Amino acid sequence: xxxxxxxxxxxxxxxxxxxxxxxxxxxxxxxxxxxxxxxxxxxxxxxxxxxxxxxxxxxxxxxxxxxxxxxxxxxxxxxxxxxxxxxxxxxxxxxxxxxxxxxxxxxxxxxxxxxxxxxxxxxxxxxxxxxxxxxxxxxxxxxxxxxxxxxxxxxxxxxxxxxxxxxxxxxxxxxxxxxxxxxxxxxxxxxxxxxxxxxxxxxxxxxxxxxxxxxxxxxxxxxxxxxxxxxxxxxxxxxxxxxxxxxxxxxxxxxxxxxxxxxxxxxxxxxxxxxxxxxxxxxxxxxxxxxxxxxxxxxxxxxxxxxxxxxxxxxxxxxxxxxxxxxxxxxxxxxxxxxxxxxxxxxxxxxxxxxxxxxxxxxxxxxxxxxxxxxxxxxxxxxxxxxxxxxxxxxxxxxxxxxxxxxxxxxxxxxxxxxxxxxxxxxxxxxxxxxxxxxxxxxxxxxxxxxxxxxxxxxxxxxxxxxxxxxxxxxxxxxxxxxxxxxxxxxxxxxxxxxxxxx
Amino acid sequence: xxxxxxxxxxxxxxxxxxxxxxxxxxxxxxxxxxxxxxxxxxxxxxxxxxxxxxxxxxxxxxxxxxxxxxxxxxxxxxxxxxxxxxxxxxxxxxxxxxxxxxxxxxxxxxxxxxxxxxxxxxxxxxxxxxxxxxxxxxxxxxxxxxxxxxxxxxxxxxxx
Numbered sequence: 001x002x003x004x005x006x007x008x009x010x011x012x013x014x015x016x017x018x019x020x021x022x023x024x025x026x027x028x029x030x031x032x033x034x035x036x037x038x039x040x041x042x043x044x045x046x047x048x049x050x051x052x053x054x055x056x057x058x059x060x061x062x063x064x065x066x067x068x069x070x071x072x073x074x075x076x077x078x079x080x081x082x083x084x085x086x087x088x089x090x091x092x093x094x095x096x097x098x099x100x101x102x103x104x105x106x107x108x109x110x111x112x113x114x115x116x117x118x119x120x121x122x123x124x125x126x127x128x129x130x131x132x133x134x135x136x137x138x139x140x141x142x143x144x145x146x147x148x149x150x151x152x153x154x155x156x157x158x159x160x161x162x163x164x165x166x167x168x169x170x171x172x173x174x175x176x177x178x179x180x181x182x183x184x185x186x187x188x189x190x191x192x193x194x195x196x197x198x199x200x201x202x203x204x205x206x207x208x209x210x211x212x213x214x215x216x217x218x219x220x221x222x223x224x225x226x227x228x229x230x231x232x233x234x235x236x237x238x239x240x241x242x243x244x245x246x247x248x249x250x251x252x253x254x255x256x257x258x259x260x261x262x263x264x265x266x267x268x269x270x271x272x273x274x275x276x277x278x279x280x281x282x283x284x285x286x287x288x289x290x291x292x293x294x295x296x297x298x299x300x301x302x303x304x305x306x307x308x309x310x311x312x313x314x315x316x317x318x319x320x321x322x323x324x325x326x327x328x329x330x331x332x333x334x335x336x337x338x339x340x341x342x343x344x345x346x347x348x349x350x351x352x353x354x355x356x357x358x359x360x361x362x363x364x365x366x367x368x369x370x371x372x373x374x375x376x377x378x379x380x381x382x383x384x385x386x387x388x389x390x391x392x393x394x395x396x397x398x399x400x401x402x403x404x405x406x407x408x409x410x411x412x413x414x415x416x417x418x419x420x421x422x423x424x425x426x427x428x429x430x431x432x433x434x435x436x437x438x439x440x441x442x443x444x445x446x447x448x449x450x451x452x453x454x455x456x457x458x459x460x461x462x463x464x465x466x467x468x469x470x471x472x473x474x475x476x477x478x479x480x481x482x483x484x485x486x487x488x489x490x491x492x493x494x495x496x497x498x499x500x501x502x503x
Numbered sequence: 504x505x506x507x508x509x510x511x512x513x514x515x516x517x518x519x520x521x522x523x524x525x526x527x528x529x530x531x532x533x534x535x536x537x538x539x540x541x542x543x544x545x546x547x548x549x550x551x552x553x554x555x556x557x558x559x560x561x562x563x564x565x566x567x568x569x570x571x572x573x574x575x576x577x578x579x580x581x582x583x584x585x586x587x588x589x590x591x592x593x594x595x596x597x598x599x600x601x602x603x604x605x606x607x608x609x610x611x612x613x614x615x616x617x618x619x620x621x622x623x624x625x626x627x628x629x630x631x632x633x634x635x636x637x638x639x640x641x642x643x644x645x646x647x648x649x650x651x652x653x654x655x656x657x658x659x660x661x662x663x
Contacts, residue, residue, distance in 0.1 A: 054658050167582070171535055171575045178542075178568045185561040188554045192561050195550060223631055224596035394634035399624045399642045402604070407616065407650050410663040416612050419663065423604055430597055435531050453564045461558035 011092020011361025014056055014370060020060040023367050025068020027374045028382065033067075034074030035386045036397060041071025043215045045337045047404050049205050049344065050412030057345040057360055062367030064341050068334050069121060069371045071490055072277075072314040073379045076113035077386060081106055089277035089313035092285045096298060096305030103301050107245040107383070112127065112303045112380040113310045115252055116259055122372045123263035124270060124318030129365045130323075130357030132354075135326040139351035142475065144458035147327075149483075150475035151452050154329050156483040157272070160490035168437050175432075176442040179204060179232055187457045188216075197417075204421060205413040211405045212425030213432075213439045214333065219398050220430055226394070234430040239284045247303070255307040262308045266315025270331065271323065277316035277332075284312030318368065324349055325361065333440050337445045344412065357358075528583030536576025594662040603627060616618040620647040 013019070026048075033044040033359035045067050075090035080097035093113055099138050100109040142150065159169030182193045183203030194200040262284040269280040288308035289298045298305050318330045321338070328350030330336035342349050347357055354361060409422050463469040470476055543566060601621040607623035621643040628642050654660050 051653075051658065054660065130560075165579075167575050167579045170578065171572065172584065174568050174571050174575065178565065178572070181565045181568070187557045187559055188561055190552050190554050190561045192552075192565065193546070193550045220597045220600050221593075223600055223627070224593045225590075226631060393633065393635075393638055395628045395631045396638050396642045396646075398631070399627050400646045402627065403620055403624060403646055403650055405609075406611075406620075407654055407662060410616075411654060411658070412659045416608060416663050419608055419611075421607075423601065423608065427601055434594070435527065453559075456564060457557070457559045 001238060005357040007362045010359045010364075011366040013359065013363040014062065014366025019059050019062055019363075019367055020370065021057070022063040022377070023066045024374055026063040027070035027371055030067035030070020030072075031074035031077075031375075031378060031382060032070075032386055034071035035077040035237070040339070041067055041074070042333050043401070044071070045334060046207075046211050046214045047099075047401065047408055049210070049337060049341050050408035050485050052341060052402050053344055053412050057342075057347060058367070060345060061338065061341055062362055062371070064338055065364065065368055066371045066374070068317050068338075068376055069314075069368070069428050070378070072310075072317055073114055073117045073375055074386065075313075076117070076310060076357075077110055077383070080109045080113060080306075081481050083330040089135075089281050090309075091278065092281040092309040093306055093429035095285065095361075096300070096302050096310075100300065100301035100306070105244040105301075107345050108247055108303070109301075109306060110383055111247045111304045111380075112255075114253070114376065114383075115247060116255070116307040117314040118372055118379075119259045120263040120266050120313070121316035121317055121375070122369075123311075124267040124315035125239070125365070125372060127267050127413075128318045128321055128368075130417070132322055133323065135459035136351040136354045137169045140324050140355075142351075144455045144462060145470065145473045145474075145476045148452070148455040148459045149473075149479035150327065150457065151448055153479045153486070154323075154448070154485045155445065156207070156216050156486040159446055160486055164436055166487070168435075169441050171443040172441040172451050174438045175437075176445025177449045177452065180446045181453070199415075199417050203450070204446075205409070205418045206343065207412045208338060208418045208421040209425050210443060211409055212339055212422035213429035213443060214337075214423060215405050217399060217429030217439070218432065219401055220426060220501065221433070221493065222394070223398055251303060252478075255304055257291075258304045258307045259311045261287060262290070262311030265314045266312035267319040269312075270316035270319030272331065277313040281309040281313040284308045287480045297480060325353055327349055328353075330444055330447060332441055336444050339447055378394070387398055526583075528632075529580045532576045532579030532583065533583070534576070535579065536573050539542045539572030539576055543573070598626070600630065603630065611663055617647070617651060620650070 029044060030041050031047070034041045045064050048064060048067060051318050052063055055063070066116065071090075076093045079090040079094040080101050081406055082209060097109045097113060100106075118157055131483075155170075155173050160166050180203070183200055184190065185192055265284040265287065266277070266280040269283065270277070285298075285305060285308045289295045292298065292302075292304060294302075316332070317334070320335045323329045323331045324335045328339070328348070330339050339349050340406060347353070347360070405422065406419050409418050412418075432439055432442065460467075463472075470480075508529055530569065536620070547562050547569065551565060554561060556632045588615055603626050607619055608624070611619045618648070624646065625639065633639055633642070654662055
């Protein structure tokens with residue numbers, strides 16, 4: 001268990017001017033990019049990771065977490081103003097946010113989104129800070145067999161929950177695992193599938209795979225789909241009654257139960273790998289509507305609708321880090337990218353993180369708390385500015401993103417070979433998305449692949465190659481049984497495709 | 504609000520599209536299964552060496568994954584799900600952008616980022632349909648200059 005001195009040292013590390021500057025930059029960048037439909041915080045994190053290579057671990061990771069947190073606020077801006085969500089999880093916010101904007105209250109709607117987002121995010125951060133260390137202690141008692149079974153369970157859950165088809169999810173996970181086996185095998189260091197390219201001996205570069213599949217493939221799709229006008233169109237209007245341009249304390253307080261419900265839903269779903277913030281937002285919206293005395297007003301500009309969705313989707317950001325920090329399993333693509341940032345800085349995520357890097361982790365928690373306050377402050381100040389900046393044409397935004405990806409991958413991996421790998425994975429990402437295979441599952445499987453193989457090797461060694469001895473490991477048996485039940489549940493014919501979550 | 508009911512011609516188009524997506528899934532399933540078989544029997548024996556000792560062999564996990572791909576591919580072919588087939592013109596445009604980027608990378612390996620990036624940016628922006636000189640200049644000159652300043656001057660790293 002981490003001692004108090006480490007915790008205090010971690011927090012004091014976070015509250016320095018240098019870190020503050022990086023968190024401010026991260027939050028501002030996150031809010032900005034999430035406000036641009038088509039870019040979003042995930043792509044921004046992917047592009048930013050290589051540029052953090054030159055930084056110390058704490059400012060680097062604090063910056064990336066700032067981008068993720070800023071993104072939860074920025075995504076609501078275009079959803080409310082032009083009914084075009086900047087991020088998928090803001091789609092539910094548009095249901096009530098846009099009608100409110102059309103009633104001449106765009107600032108009230110965006111400010112309610114901001115306050116709700118910060119409330120949900122702060123709640124989940126408190127849960128993360130209080131439960132992750134004890135959970136990590138429990139996780140440390142798990143041996144390789146249990147870790148192997150846990151990863152099988154995680155794959156089963158993620159394959160079922162993300163995307164539209166369990167079989168396609170399983171194929172995406174298998175492809176991710178397969179690609180992770182390229183390079184030296186972790187047991188014997190024998191080269192595999194490198195076909196004479198010794199640049200591949202250490203495996204495929206993380207930054208190339210992540211940027212290719214997440215950023216470049218998405219940009220290529222948007223470039224190719226584009227027809228006609230090259231302008232973005234975000235306009236902020238409505239300078240009428242001042243009461244319509246702000247959120248009063250009474251209005252905020254009247255939403256307290258909705259906010260709390262949203263924060264709890266978001267925290268619980270965020271802590272479960274694979275579910276994601278989009279499902280949390282819609283689930284919270286449905287429950288708020290069901291609990292309301294006036295459900296008819298939902299969809300017509302009810303601020304409870306905005307409170308429900310924004311508190312839930314923002315709460316996911318903090319709790320997403322629970323499985324990552326305690327078990328080393330990323331719950332979402334953002335978390336997987338943050339794992340890659342840990343690894344770039346030579347830090348191995350997982351239960352040992354609290355023992356080996358306790359000070360860094362509590363520094364990260366300090367930075368997260370700081371990011372929440374900055375989200376509120378920058379959100380209040382920056383709203384009108386983001387609207388101006390995001391009116392830049394898509395042509396400029398996409399070409400800038402492409403150049404940043406090329407340079408980012410090149411400087412993090414050292415050479416154009418990794419950029420070529422990025423382009424290959426961009427093409428693969430496009431093909432997978434085109435035929436309904438989730439790239440989210442692929443990337444999570446790719447990140448987990450080496451650890452999965454090591455735990456398989458260690459488990460086999462522990463059981464002397466006799467897998468019937470798995471009965472000696474009851475936790476592993478329970479986890480494998482849960483995996484089977486999960487697969488059975490998602491394969492049931494009665495389960496309509498509509499009930500599946502698209503993350 | 505009730506959803507708008509489709510007229511007969513729209514219904515037949517929807518049925519046709521659904522059948523096409525089912526066919527697409529079947530073909531994709533067969534391709535995945537074939538890929539699994541190719542990996543198992545052609546590629547892995549060539550590209551993965553056997554070693555002595557160790558609790559698992561280097562090809563243990565790849566073989567298991569390839570076998571799993573064969574099973575899943577067959578399942579997908581037998582029981583296709585929802586598919587999201589897209590416009591063929593979009594595929595052609597994506598291929599065109601990939602070719603442009605690949606040529607840009609090839610040129611970059613010869614002449615460097617500073618010389619090639621403005622040309623690459625210009626090509627992509629023109630393909631996208633941007634014609635305004637201000638934005639073209641900002642994308643082709645301004646952005647590469649900002650990147651040079653950030654990477655070479657501030658981060659002190661070399662550009663490709």
